Each structure stands twice: as C-alpha cells, then as structure tokens.
Amino acid sequence: MNEKSEKKKTFRFLKDKWFYISLIIMLLVVVATLEFTFNRLDRFTRHGEEIEVPDMVGMNYADVVENYSDMFTFLLLDSIYVKDFPEGAVYQQNPSSGSKVKQGRNIYVIRTSIAPEIVKMPNLRNLSLRQAMVSLNAVGLRVDKLEFIDYFARNAVVEQKIKGVVINPKQEVVKGTAVTLVVGYGNGEKKTNLPDLVGVKLEDVKNHINNASLNIGTEIFIDDDEPRNLYVIRMEPEYSVDKKVPLGSMVNVWYKSIKNFDFAWYKYEKFRRDSMVESWRLRKFNTDTINYVIDSFNYILKNRKFSYDSLQRVYDKQLRFRKIEAKQEVVEEVIELDDWEFDDYEIDTNFFYDE
Numbered sequence: 577m578n579e580k581s582e583k584k585k586t587f588r589f590l591k592d593k594w595f596y597i598s599l600i601i602m603l604l605v606v607v608a609t610l611e612f613t614f615n616r617l618d619r620f621t622r623h624g625e626e627i628e629v630p631d632m633v634g635m636n637y638a639d640v641v642e643n644y645s646d647m648f649t650f651l652l653l654d655s656i657y658v659k660d661f662p663e664g665a666v667y668q669q670n671p672s673s674g675s676k677v678k679q680g681r682n683i684y685v686i687r688t689s690i691a692p693e694i695v696k697m698p699n700l701r702n703l704s705l706r707q708a709m710v711s712l713n714a715v716g717l718r719v720d721k722l723e724f725i726d727y728f729a730r731n732a733v734v735e736q737k738i739k740g741v742v743i744n745p746k747q748e749v750v751k752g753t754a755v756t757l758v759v760g761y762g763n764g765e766k767k768t769n770l771p772d773l774v775g776v777k778l779e780d781v782k783n784h785i786n787n788a789s790l791n792i793g794t795e796i797f798i799d800d801d802e803p804r805n806l807y808v809i810r811m812e813p814e815y816s817v818d819k820k821v822p823l824g825s826m827v828n829v830w831y832k833s834i835k836n837f838d839f840a841w842y843k844y845e846k847f848r849r850d851s852m853v854e855s856w857r858l859r860k861f862n863t864d865t866i867n868y869v870i871d872s873f874n875y876i877l878k879n880r881k882f883s884y885d886s887l888q889r890v891y892d893k894q895l896r897f898r899k900i901e902a903k904q905e906v907v908e909e910v911i912e913l914d915d916w917e918f919d920d921y922e923i924d925t926n927f928f929y930d931e
Contacts, residue, residue: 627676629683633673636665637665640666653685657692665687665688670801692751693752694748695750697746703732704732705786709783717754718754719754732762736756737758759789761823768789768821770790774842775807790824792829795829798830842882845873
C-alpha cells in the first residue's frame with residue numbers, strides 16, 4: 577500500500593491543470609524566442625536582400641555621399657582633373673551602375689578634382705622610352721600612347737604631345753594629363769616581342785605594354801570586382817615566346833577576378849612547361865618532341881578552368897592531352913621520360929597519353 581501511495585503522489589501533477597498551463601506557456605516562450613532570434617539574424621545578415629547600384633557618374637560626390645550613405649559605404653580612391661567634366665563629380669564607380677549588391681557594400685569612387693594641380697613638362701627628348709616613362713611618372717603625368725616614326729635611335733623619344741599638340745619642356749600642364757610620346761623605329765627590325773601579360777594585375781598592365789614599345793588596346797572586364805583583385809586572363813595577340821609584332825601595335829586584354837581564377841596554379845603549370853622545355857632544348861631533344869610537349873601544356877592551360885571549386889579542380893586535373901597525328905617515335909621518346917626530374921620535382925607526364 578505504501579508503494580502505491582508513493583506512486584500516486586509522484587504522478588499527481590499529471591492531473592493538475594496548472595501543470596499543463598505552465599507547459600504551454602513554456603512552449604510559447606521557446607517558440608517566440610526562436611522566432612525573434614531568427615528574424616533578427618535575417619535582418620542582421622540581410623539574407624537574400626540585394627539592392628541595385630545607381631548611376632552616380634557625373635553627380636557631385638558630396639551629394640552622392642549624403643543621399644546614399646545609408647545604403648552604401650563610399651571609399652574615395654583618387655581625385656583627378658578631367659577637362660569638360662563637372663568639378664568634384666564622380667568620374668568612375670565600382671561596382672558599376674545596375675549591379676546587384678547587399679546594403680552596406682563598399683563603393684569605390686574616383687572623382688574629379690575641384691581645382692587642377694599644375695606641373696611642368698619635363699624634357700623627354702632623346703631619352704629612352706623607359707627613362708621617359710619614369711620622368712613622366714615622377715611629376716604626376718602618364719603615358720597616353722606611343723607613336724613611332726623613322727628615327728635612327730630605336731625607342732628614343734623624339735617629341736612629346738598632348739592631344740596632338742607638341743608640348744615644350746617646362747611648359748605648364750595639368751597633373752595627371754596623358755602624354756603621347758613620339759619615339760624612333762631605329763635602323764633595325766621594326767618589330768618587338770610580346771610581353772606575357774596573363775597573371776599581371778590591372779595597375780601594372782599598361783606599363784608592361786608600353787615598356788615593350790606597344791600600346792594598350794581594348795580592356796574587357798569579365799568580372800565586376802575591385803581593381804586590386806583584377807588580373808589579366810587573356811590577351812590578344814596571344815603571347816608566344818617567338819612571336820613578334822610591329823612596334824606600336826595594340827594589345828587587347830581581358831581581366832578576371834583573382835577570387836574566381838587560381839592564377840597561382842596557372843602560373844605553376846606555365847613554370848612546369850617552360851622549365852621542362854628549356855631543359856630538353858639544352859639536352860638537344862628533337863624538335864618534334866619539344867613541340868609536342870609545348871602543345872600538350874598549352875592545351876591544358878587553355879582548357880582547364882583553374883577554379884577554386886573542389887569538383888571542378890578534380891575535373892581539371894583529370895584533363896588529358898589527346899594526341900592528334902602524333903608520330904609514334906615522338907610518343908615513345910616521351911614515354912621514356914617518366915622518371916625525369918627537374919630541381920628535385922618529378923614531372924608528371926601522364927597527361928601526354930590518351931585516357
């Protein structure tokens with residue numbers, strides 16, 4: 577009887593209506609707390625919410641900050657003087673208008689200066705192209721383009737112009753102005769080697785091109801990202817160690833964000849190709865074998881995505897070069913080199929064969 581009595585006392589609360597009322601209240605409190613927490617979290621992260629970036633180019637920078645500061649964070653990259661453009665106005669913006677971004681996103685702005693800074697044109701005549709570029713940069717000027725004329729000294733500056741007008745040394749010009757350099761062809765071949773631009777960051781591209789006695793052509797931005805994240809993914813004409821183009825030729829470039837393309841991996845594959853080919857040339861392997869290796873690596877470099885996505889990387893590494901009319905003796909010579917090493921690194925030649 578005592579045990580039964582104890583059990584009845586133990587479970588007596590199950591017959592108490594206040595127990596069920598308390599349980600319901602506790603459940604409601606838990607549900608309300610979870611709902612409040614997730615609702616606040618969504619608001620904090622703005623999950624799924626995107627707004628369109630307006631076109632700010634031409635608007636007064638101060639007005640832009642005042643009108644849109646609750647939507648974006650503005651970072652002023654530079655102030656430049658642009659003739660026939662409103663003073664203190666937004667000249668460039670990144671991301672561009674129409675882009676979909678989250679509220680609070682950084683907007684990078686270049687605006688026009690309110691009053692132009694004046695500098696004196698340096699004397700560039702008879703300087704080498706490289707020396708002239710350094711002199712211009714030192715006073716805050718930049719190269720617009722290169723014009724080549726018949727002159728006995730190759731890459732020697734003959735004249736300096738702004739918008740087609742010859743500018744004499746010590747003449748006052750607006751800081752940041754683009755200067756056209758007239759340089760000589762010289763007495764030799766009127767061609768030059770292309771620079772290999774793939775993997776070069778945006779801010780260095782024009783210098784590389786001008787240093788090679790060439791001009792920058794069309795610039796195409798595949799990804800919409802900050803300038804510091806953009807690197808060259810493609811160039812036209814395509815780079816080749818033996819390819820030469822006329823002095824002053826235009827080079828078109830395409831930019832991609834380093835966030836979407838593994839440039840380090842790409843450069844590593846290029847190093848494998850170049851080191852392997854150079855070693856074989858020194859060891860005097862036949863030309864067919866060397867060309868086969870170059871074609872194999874170039875196929876890999878052209879067709880791999882070099883993505884950071886794990887599945888895509890697996891697919892990329894499985895990509896193999898498929899022989900087209902490859903001579904049997906060439907293939908046999910490559911097969912003999914499975915254990916060939918360069919700087920203690922064993923070259924993987926599996927991609928030379930069909931899967």
